[in-house]
Amino acid sequence: MTDRPTTTLCHATPDDVVVHGRSLPRELIGEVSFTAMIYLHLTGREPSKAQVTLLDACLVTLMEHGLTPSAVATRLTYGSAPEAMQGAVAAGLLGVGSVFVGATEGAAALLSRIAAAGDPAAEAEAIVREAREAGARLPGFGHPLHRPQDPRTVALLSVARREGLFGAHAHALAHLERALAAGGRALPANATAAIAAVLLDAGIPHEILRGVSLISRCAGLVGHVREEQLRPAMRALWSAAEAAVPYEPPEEEP
Template identity: 40%
Template sequence: MEQQPATGRPPQQATSYPTSLGTSDASTITLLGHDLAGELMGKVGFGELALWLVTQRRPEPGEVRVFEAVLVALADHGFTPTAIAARLTYLSAPDSVQGALAAGLLGGGSRFLGVTEDCGAFLHETVSAHDGPLPGDGDDAGWDELALKTVRAARSQGRLVPGLGHPVHKVQDPRTPVLLGIAEENGLKGPHLRLFEAVGRVHPKVLGRTLPLNGAGVCGAALADLGLPVGLLRGFALLARAAGLLGHLAEEQRSPLGMDVYLSVDRNARYVAPPGG
């Protein structure tokens, strides 16, 4: 028998890559331990599936209702920078819908969309670090005391309190009371939402002015109360905004305005000599 030449390398072992998500073979696709075609398609909604994929457990109907309310709240807010970026990228590269969609999603940061994660993380930090039992559901005074301590600490550290204020909704963000109500109706108004409400009540004592609790912030609090990892909350905001951006691209195909935006800026640009130049 002809011998194989020695390579100096150990023999290869069978490789295994474990996953609890999806696998497939020649005839089936398995997702979350279920037959995709036979058990999930037409029987599980997209919002329910997204929540299931992250939590690795099938969510309760009330959890799905709160989660989908968050997705709807964050889907689109008109001609935001993310939407304009998507439209202008499509203008430049109409052969690359994926590039235009990605351009809009890449603009999700601390000023737009990122507040959802920032607020959820801010609240979670306070809830997790609290020494002793948290105030009860009806103990507004207890929540106010904790919120006042939290806002004062943030102010002393020079930190912004995420979730406060909105560039358009100066008195009340219309999404905030609706999402609070949906969470309450489904028994999912937990410590993050209660603390966020309390921040809304007490922050004028520290900041000297009254700001509305914005929708992105209440979405972050609601997602945190669903037990979702705070480090993924921006991902859910992007998931929601992907639908809105796709709508903008569809509208751009039907009734383009990207060229008007480009020309408006380009034709009104004026040269200004640099300082000292």
């Protein structure tokens, strides 16, 4: 290790641009998909076809969820500052934080612990027991709307199986579901936990999982900008906000 940091990401010469050691114009443009390029960028490794399919499946799953707080922030901001689309998308991305993607990160930590254990089933049972004793919920299990199963979880795990990448983390997820059911709380894994399992099995490092959400949500938010261009909702969202949180005079301080 030297004092001086370096970058291995990109280098340009008059007749070439090298990204991750590959010639952008000769080896990448027209040769690899955006998703394969993302995989290379986040891991430094070229993905297998199956790894690309799994990453695609996760990016497709996360992209669009309707008028989430994040999408509403983008639309309000675009309507307020249409000169700067980048600001509208950034405003929405700022909501991709602990409340919404924290579950994926929390689930990833549990799945990694189980996958690394000598006896995964016992480790899953221990995790469920610890959570019950602490009165805590397991991140990534249960869903207010999607019952009894989250259809996205079913689809993601089915793709993993089809692609031959149903690995230690997907098995860990199944161990957790079984341990929850055995403990009397049959809470199926929701999409956030399934995405954690699938991305870890595809070789995406744990520390950058939030980044996958950011890329996918960025595309989702650009779609909301497009809809705002075609069918502006900003004024309606503003009025609804004012009506939802009415004014009340402050109490007089004693």
